[in-house]
Amino acid sequence: MAYSDKVLDHYNNPRNVGSLDKSSPSVGTGMVGAPECGDVMKLQIRVNDESGIIEEAKFKTFGCGSAIASSSLATEWLKGKTVDQALEIKNTDIVNELSLPPVKIHCSVLAEDAIKAAIGDYRAKQSKQVPAAHAVV
Amino acid sequence: MSLPCWNCGGCAASRFCDACKALQPPAHDFYEFLGMPRQLALDAKELEKRFYALSRQLHPDLFSRKPVREQEYALESSAVLNDAYRTLKDPIARALYVLKREGFDIAEQGTKDVPPELLEEVFDLNMAIEELSEGDESARAQLESARHRFEVMRNEIDDALQGKFAEWDVAHDRGKLDEIRGQLNRRKYITNLIARTDIAHVSD
Ligand code: FES
Ligand SMILES: [Zn+2]
Numbered sequence: 001m002a003y004s005d006k007v008l009d010h011y012n013n014p015r016n017v018g019s020l021d022k023s024s025p026s027v028g029t030g031m032v033g034a035p036e037c038g039d040v041m042k043l044q045i046r047v048n049d050e051s052g053i054i055e056e057a058k059f060k061t062f063g064c065g066s067a068i069a070s071s072s073l074a075t076e077w078l079k080g081k082t083v084d085q086a087l088e089i090k091n092t093d094i095v096n097e098l099s100l101p102p103v104k105i106h107c108s109v110l111a112e113d114a115i116k117a118a119i120g121d122y123r124a125k126q127s128k129q130v131p132a133a134h135a136v137v
Numbered sequence: 138m139s140l141p142c143w144n145c146g147g148c149a150a151s152r153f154c155d156a157c158k159a160l161q162p163p164a165h166d167f168y169e170f171l172g173m174p175r176q177l178a179l180d181a182k183e184l185e186k187r188f189y190a191l192s193r194q195l196h197p198d199l200f201s202r203k204p205v206r207e208q209e210y211a212l213e214s215s216a217v218l219n220d221a222y223r224t225l226k227d228p229i230a231r232a233l234y235v236l237k238r239e240g241f242d243i244a245e246q247g248t249k250d251v252p253p254e255l256l257e258e259v260f261d262l263n264m265a266i267e268e269l270s271e272g273d274e275s276a277r278a279q280l281e282s283a284r285h286r287f288e289v290m291r292n293e294i295d296d297a298l299q300g301k302f303a304e305w306d307v308a309h310d311r312g313k314l315d316e317i318r319g320q321l322n323r324r325k326y327i328t329n330l331i332a333r334t335d336i337a338h339v340s341d
Contacts, residue, residue: 031256035322038329040260062263062333 003065004099010069015076018058020044025129028122030114034106039063041071043114045078045086047122052082059114066104070094070111083119143206152194152214160200160207163214167221167234170214175309177232177302177317179225188222229324232298232317239311241318252319259326262287266333284334287327294324 057075142149147156
């Protein structure tokens with residue numbers, strides 16, 4: 001199957017591969033997998049607690065070229081967005097940007113799920129942090 | 138379920154019309170088509186026997202003098218027969234087929250249906266393979282043993298599936314299918330890991 005140039009570009013030079021400190025309260029981690037192909041993806045964000053802006057995003061994907069490209073693109077898009085804006089990223093945006101064929105749509109879904117999971121994790125951590133934060137003030 | 142025969146309008150309760158013997162359109166359910174009991178622990182010998190018998194019965198040459206409509210049914214039937222055999226012969230494909238017929242859709246299940254510990258585990262194993270495959274000669278042995286471990290895991294899953302297949306056959310209980318789906322998901326991740334240990338070999 002032929003990959004689009006954009007997919008190949010991300011595949012050959014994936015952006016933001018790596019990991020962030022999972023235990024930090026400012027870091028949200030999303031770990032997702034696609035049972036139909038057995039691929040797994042980890043995506044992490046580091047959020048500025050004051051501004052709510054995502055300052056850093058990292059990923060590591062064990063999967064097909066489209067899944068790697070989708071998550072690489074997602075990390076590029078995440079940086080500089082607020083958490084709320086990040087939640088608006090849809091897998092269809094990724095499909096359009098990368099010109100993914102129908103059989104590769106689930107790979108982009110994986111990336112959207114990973115974003116949601118990372119934000120969910122970040123928010124869960126933050127809500128646990130709240131009492132402590134108040135105590136400091 | 139018997140429809141009137143397309144040819145004579147008589148009663149066509151089986152593959153061939155009782156009255157005029159014309160071939161009827163194929164049933165699309167694989168079990169129904171083959172006339173096999175709806176079982177996951179399927180009798181492989183019986184399946185093979187039926188496949189060969191039906192292949193002979195449905196051979197296109199036997200229909201060359203028949204009406205066009207019947208020739209088409211013969212072609213359609215052969216196609217269903219081949220799909221049915223290929224699918225039901227393989228225990229994993231068979232289980233996926235039954236899940237789909239029962240309304241479970243593997244392709245559409247979210248990542249939420251997979252236990253997070255499993256994803257963590259698979260992710261870590263992938264990391265380990267990657268590190269090993271980037272390593273020197275000495276990593277080879279470790280890669281081999283990793284591969285061996287995954288194969289053991291896969292075999293354990295296959296054994297567990299065998300048991301669950303037999304259990305489902307008794308009562309056709311949906312909860313069992315849910316467990317089977319869980320095992321199949323896990324299996325897919327593990328076979329993927331095994332494949333990656335292969336790729337890791339080739340790449341150096
Ligand atoms: S094929 Fe599995 S994520 Fe693309
Ligand atoms: Zn008839």
